[in-house]
Amino acid sequence: SSTHKIISVVFVIFCSLSTTLTAVMQIDDLAEVDYSLSSLPAVFRPFIDLDLKGVVFPAGNYTDSPYVAASFTIPDQSDSMLYLAFSEYFFQTSSFAYYTAGAFNMTIAEETCSYFNINTEIFGSIIPEVAKYSVTPYPVMLKLMSTEIPIISLQQDSFTLEIQGSVEVLAVLPDSTTQSLFTLNIAANTSISLNIFDKKLMGSLCLNR
Template sequence: PMPIDDLAQVDYSLNSLPAVFQPFIDLDLKGTVYAAGNYTGPPYVAAPFTIPDQSNSMLYLAFSEYFFQTSSFAYYTAGAFNITITEETCSYFNISTEIFSSIIPEVAKYSVTPYPVMLKLMATEIPIISLEQDSFTVEIQGSMEVFAVLPDSTTQLLFTMNIAANTSIALNIFDQKLMGSLCLNRLQFSLAHSNVGFFEISLLENILSYILQTEVIPSANAKLSKGFPLP
């Protein structure tokens, strides 16, 4: 296996002997991504497929859903979809209870002085990969826990939200690596648990969407830009 990064590695193995024809050679490879140091077989089956006959280029390379499904499974297993955002790591603005107190009155009761806020995001299921003609989408089901960070450095859970994210990925090949760029298409939030009373989720959607767009997506794209080594 070849390392992709510190979380995953990829194994390319021949499914069958190379098929040699007069104008071309067919190599049937099975590409499987594993969490680093974990060779547990992914819960997917690699389905055979063919590449349409073309002759304008020297090399044609095709990937099936299986390759990307095993990638999703490997990174989910390795915890790559678990992200913590704090005041120190937030690039564009300070996340504090002040942001939420105008929308959720109970939050304002914690302190006259705003407390820093910590967000813990995690995928609750293996992200679902879907390859269609001219589209590559990833559906992510997850949760977001929102904590107030108290002066003694302990945390107090304010509320937990369910998140459903629809994303798309654009692929390209550069420097013998398969690279991707993630785009957030749609977000849905629902309140799972609250220690600060009931409130309208819709009032927080713009704030939370902005945090995901400015913190999570750029972080994911930085990792995707490192690329998957090709066989």
């Protein structure tokens, strides 16, 4: 109808102006997302297609992503009012942003380790060198660090997460200084499957290695 055509033209003009603007929303203290239109919308009688950038970057630091966005399509369905699809690029830039912001680095404090009775004596029973260094049991603290950007890959019904990092174990001495005991390099590959059960989105986790 003529009304439909007029609405479509006005909508396209509005969106064409919007493509020149940057739409940024802060996710949290560490990251922001650019959800600007990446192209003009495709207007059809039964539906409208909107392509958004979906680039996540460190808060206050809009840096170029090392990844390249690949085009994809949503299956042709019309049972619901709204369909949302997130590309692998969105998750890759999210991983890059949080890695750059240091979100994957953390310290497990002495108090937490002491609560679980983790001290140099426990590590000394496993690693003889630690036992030789620390005759008297000392409390410890752990420093966890991601050494590379976590890799997220999407599959048909699941996605995998590959993480490489290190764990440094430090003894907390009586004068409150710390002494590094050893560093353990770790690599993990995890698969996460998503299913809808009783109208709820459920996830199952499987550690591959």
